[in-house]
């Protein structure tokens with residue numbers, strides 16, 4: 196009989212030195228583990244759309260507020276007459292959101308250059324030529340997904356929907372984002388390219404470091420589609436809700 200016990204050295208658990216580790220629950224030998232539950236299958240169909248109504252925007256701001264509280268408090272503006280999670284860049288932005296029934300579960304905004312430039316230019320001094328063409332590009336920001344739905348493809352699908360809708364409905368063709376390094380890498384996987392050598396520390400953002408990533412809507416549509424199609428079997432990446440956004444008045 197196989198005996199792995201080493202009698203010469205005392206068992207540290209019985210000697211009271213360490214606590215006995217509780218074995219991880221899991222299938223025993225020969226038992227096939229059930230497939231992991233796909234969070235998207237569990238929650239139901241997700242509807243992606245451009246949100247232009249005051250009610251939709253209020254739902255997005257409320258969702259941001261819940262998602263940011265205690266984690267990204269520096270994003271709260273608390274400006275008079277505005278929702279705490281809203282700022283002036285929201286006025287002209289194209290807002291896209293993922294909905295589960297009447298709940299927003301993911302959102303992002305695509306902002307044009309306003310009278311004071313892009314939000315990124317107000318936050319940081321950017322190297323000359325770093326940004327794509329001002330008249331045909333939008334800054335993506337405030338990308339946020341409900342915690343239980345991260346890593347499911349929702350953010351990718353939302354950004355792809357943004358690319359497709361904006362290509363179809365507007366003159367904009369390019370995008371860029373100011374993002375923390377790990378998220379910048381994520382944007383690169385959406386078909387973006389990092390601006391080489393650029394990294395800035397933003398005091399207004401809890402001293403976090405940010406990089407700049409830029410891309411084209413057409414190439415990002417292709418890259419995201421490829422990435423969604425490469426997801427493991429069993430992962431839902433077909434969003435069964437409305438495929439096209441409603442055309443808003445500002446388009």
Ligand SMILES: CC(C)(COP(=O)(O)OP(=O)(O)OC[C@H]1O[C@@H](n2cnc3c(N)ncnc32)[C@H](O)[C@@H]1OP(=O)(O)O)[C@@H](O)C(=O)NCCC(=O)NCCS
Nearest residue numbers: 338339340341344345346347350351373374375377378381
């Ligand atoms: C950003 C977000 C929408 C991406 O969702 P997703 O596509 O499902 O992907 P993940 O959540 O896995 O995030 C992708 C990567 O970015 C990293 N990341 C996301 N938000 C981050 C943040 N605020 N700071 C640092 N890293 C972050 C994740 O850790 C992950 O890195 P990894 O792949 O090396 O583990 C989601 O993480 C989120 O809602 N985060 C909170 C809001 C936020 O931070 N928005 C961006 C502000 S710049």
